[in-house]
Amino acid sequence: MFASHFSVQNIPFGIASIRGLPHRSTATRIKDTVIFLDELANHGLLSSLPEEALRALSQPVLNDFAALPKTIHQQTRASLQNLFKEPLTFLPAGCTAALEDVTMHLPILSRDFTDFSCSKDHVLNAGEAIQKKRYLPPGFLHFPIGYSGRTSSIIMSETPVVRPKGQFRDAQGNVKYGPTEQLDYELELACIVSKPTKLSESVASKDADDHIFGLILLNDWSARDIQGLEMLPLGPLNGKSFATSISPWIITLDALQASAIKGQPRELQVASYLDDPNPINSYDIRLQANLITGTGSTTICKTNLNTMYWSFRDMIVQQTSNGCSINTGDILATGTISGSTDDSHGCLLELTKGGRDSFTVNGGKRVYLEDGDVLQISALASDGVGFGECIAKVLPALI
Amino acid sequence: MFASHFSVQNIPFGIASIRGLPHRSTATRIKDTVIFLDELANHGLLSSLPEEALRALSQPVLNDFAALPKTIHQQTRASLQNLFKEPLTFLPAGCTAALEDVTMHLPILSRDFTDFSCSKDHVLNAGEAIQKKRYLPPGFLHFPIGYSGRTSSIIMSETPVVRPKGQFRDAQGNVKYGPTEQLDYELELACIVSKPTKLSESVASKDADDHIFGLILLNDWSARDIQGLEMLPLGPLNGKSFATSISPWIITLDALQASAIKGQPRELQVASYLDDPNPINSYDIRLQANLITGTGSTTICKTNLNTMYWSFRDMIVQQTSNGCSINTGDILATGTISGSTDDSHGCLLELTKGGRDSFTVNGGKRVYLEDGDVLQISALASDGVGFGECIAKVLPALI
CATH class of the missing domain: 2.30.30.230 (Fumarylacetoacetase, N-terminal domain)
Structure with missing residues (x-):
């Protein structure tokens, strides 16, 4: 395949x-x-x-x-x-x-992993799913917001994911401890840092591509219920740190040149350091998520990198804008890639509106992922240039 | 010294x-x-x-x-x-x-760094400083909340800290880009992981000390204004990732045995996995922060590790409770260590009530840190057993 x-x-x-x-x-x-x-x-x-x-x-x-x-x-x-x-x-x-x-x-040893939040549609949909209102976080249009992730739990595609345990609120609002009941995936792309920077150096947009070796697929597995209780105010930790799957093949920016396109327009004047002199700052990369159950495979998301509000260059620039150094092998990811249509939700939080709706897979229904489910994401840039797949099976929680 | x-x-x-x-x-x-x-x-x-x-x-x-x-x-x-x-x-x-x-x-190569938030006083004071109300985050009494930090910007004590640039709101509420106007320190201790775990393993409280090589001082430098605009909803990134100073000497738990004491009582029944069978789970470690300016040194905080609501064991247990693996050299920090009194605030956000008050140093006033300021933290456990210091000078932002 x-x-x-x-x-x-x-x-x-x-x-x-x-x-x-x-x-x-x-x-x-x-x-x-x-x-x-x-x-x-x-x-x-x-x-x-x-x-x-x-x-x-x-x-x-x-x-x-x-x-x-x-x-x-x-x-x-x-x-x-x-x-x-x-x-x-x-x-x-x-x-x-x-x-x-x-x-x-694992193709690369990573010391640091930042997961940004580059999709405006994802952010609006996630707000609607969780708080029943569509809104952008205060920083969203000013710079790519993001969080530092965990590198110890970055795993190769095909490595199974054990359902994590944690604390979360049950339907009655009581805090309980047990296996997550809201296991989700997040369809993402990420860049791998090539040329490092020193502490207190910043990278300009025009030079940002020089720091990118290539791109990979990334699935930022998420336990939405665990994440829900822990996130205020410091962001996600145990809701994400149990596993992050990446695809095995790093696709260089040179291989992606045939897919290079203009990115999304800015809705707001950005600070000078984020001004990108080259409008060709995105890639036409078609992405897909398939949920494979005992009865077959269902495509649950079709989207494209070109819907992202912030580019990989923006991520490199933002990460280093405060003098933070980046090292070879660092991973900077897009966050969930979602489009504006109902079939382009890059995670189940959006697709099920925070678990309120179910969706149909071959002969069955799903809200979040069940044990035994296999989640496969894939991406194709141009004829003959694709990312293959990033795939993993969900195993039951350990007793 | x-x-x-x-x-x-x-x-x-x-x-x-x-x-x-x-x-x-x-x-x-x-x-x-x-x-x-x-x-x-x-x-x-x-x-x-x-x-x-x-x-x-x-x-x-x-x-x-x-x-x-x-x-x-x-x-x-x-x-x-x-x-x-x-x-x-x-x-x-x-x-x-x-x-x-x-x-x-740097004594150790760290692949991952988690900064927890173990001080109830700090959390209440920070809420008061920022939102003018004292409240605990929803997860606080259930488990140690925290965020993944950046390892690329962990620096040795004595390495100067360059004032970071970033985007934040000015007094009129407009987003501006420039050097932070609210540079802060955070007085913390951290443990260094010894014995690693595998993915999907969890550590029990009774075994947690086996995974701790020793403790160090840590200053989680923070740009409060940059942090303020970026934190919702994914937590801190550029407001913290420009520098984290650590002290050079790792103090083993064996050296700290003479200071071992009972930790703070639980205010709420915790989930079984966080039940610590050994009530001696904290240390009597006296901590101090000094601000050194051109005119002399002023003690701006005196506090003690024994005020922490969550212990180092709790951090190890919580970090691995979802199956997240820990590696030798990982850093798990306490978050700001503050006591309940006005002279025991472990950061300036608390001391100045979010920048509304100033405080007096030799012959001058401060709200946040100014260029040329030197911030020194130190800790003493028992007679002859201390941490030395973690110190750094603030340099002006790069043009």
Whole structure:
């Protein structure tokens, strides 16, 4: 599945191992074939690349490679595209493996993760779902608001998610402790930081893309009831920190150039530091969420990154505007990506209006996620350039 | 200064280098002498310790050492105490240095940092300062609430803090962009995680101390105006992420045993997972904040850890109660430590009632911190067992 996302126009970067073997390698993917970059280098097939690129591609995480200048990423991409003009069967034995024989690992070691809230529709819908009124938080039109997330619970796609326990109010308003009764997903994209900054440095909009290695899919799993009791006034903690799933393949901004488009217009004059001189600051990336139950798969959301009010550049700029430093491997996510239509809600909080409505899946009803449900998000940018999927099954809470 | 905090009863752990030399060593401190633990090992003076302890003590950060079982920390402490029965001058050349000839470094690499809100007085005072009403957030008596902080901007004591820029409302209520006009400090203690947990594991109260390597001082610098505009509904981000100062010496729970005391009583029955079978769950640690200006030093807060409603054990238990994993080196902080009296406010937001009142320093007035101000926090547990200081100077915003 999703083989069509990985044409020679894509050239994503990830970390893979042959299933059952411990050796982790930097890797890319063409259709359903995984190509191990350290093996390509061992066979002299990347000899046009500078020494530092080869050293970085021999590591078991992509941090060293991501930290290299963008020109080296581009050179690596071009070398690989050139190599893949021939059928992959020409590559020496051991350089490739079928996707099904491979385990994917976290591509990057992240020290910090910020989840922004870039979707105006999501914010308005969430307000309606929780407080029955549509409103924007006071900062929303001034800058991308967000919260610091937890990196210890970032997990690879396909890792199951155990239903978390916590404290929340029951229907009578009493605080109870137990497995969440409102397990939700959030369909998001995130960027991975390449070039780091020092403390007290700020990044200008015009330079922001230089700090982005590429994009991934991200599912910010949320326990709405736990989140509801804890959020005032410090924001989410245990309602989110039990799991955040990410997709295995980092899609570079170079691969996304064919999808680059103008972002949403500003409704309010922004502060000078957020002025982006380049109006092409978003991407036409079609996103989808599918809920897979015992009886089949139902598409529960179709949306697009181009509905976002704030861009990835804005996130980099805002994060560093106070002098906060960013490090290679940091994750900055969009928050739930929702469109303005009823079929483009990127989480169940919106789709069910805070749990008041149910929706139909094959032969059944859902309000929030049930044990055994599988949630799959996917994204396609242009022909042959997609993100594959970010998927996980919900397991029952531990006794 | 603070030599009296570091008797042979203390034996803190830190990372030090001789000023101007790159080599970083694990270290401890007796009075104003820093002792390099890798040099002690090189001279065979720690030969009673197991091989894994010696390996860990030869690293340039304390993560490997912190991850070892508590029995090894205790054995190391005892070995050092035994060694220091003789005057330090008996130690071979190169094993010691005067504190003034040493640079201290971040003792631990932290991937995650949670700042909890454990002080009932702080929460009530902050509510009064901001919203002119004293109230507890809905979750406060049920569990320690908190937010995920930023690890990229954690800095060593003595590193200056550059006044951050950001967006906030001016006196007329208009959103402006510029250097914060409400720079504040927060007097806190934090624990450093030793033994890690796996995702979906939870820690019981009775086992929580096993996951704590020791405590440090922490100053959660805050730009109250930036924080004020951004916090709704996702909590603090840029108002906090520009700097968090920590003290260099990790004080182990063993060194704090003489100060162990009963914690505050529960005002509400807590959920079973937060029931602590051991009522001795706090420490009698006297804390102080001094504001040092051109004209002298003024004590602006005197408080005690024993006023906290939630304990370090509660924080470990709450953080992992939803299955969130913790890693060695993680930082879990108390939030502002304030007492019930007017001289025990652990931040200026409280002391100035949200900036409405000023207070007197030597020959001058302050509302929030001004450029050139030096903020020093310190803590003393028992005779000869203290934390030293966590100190930093405020530098002007960058143009």
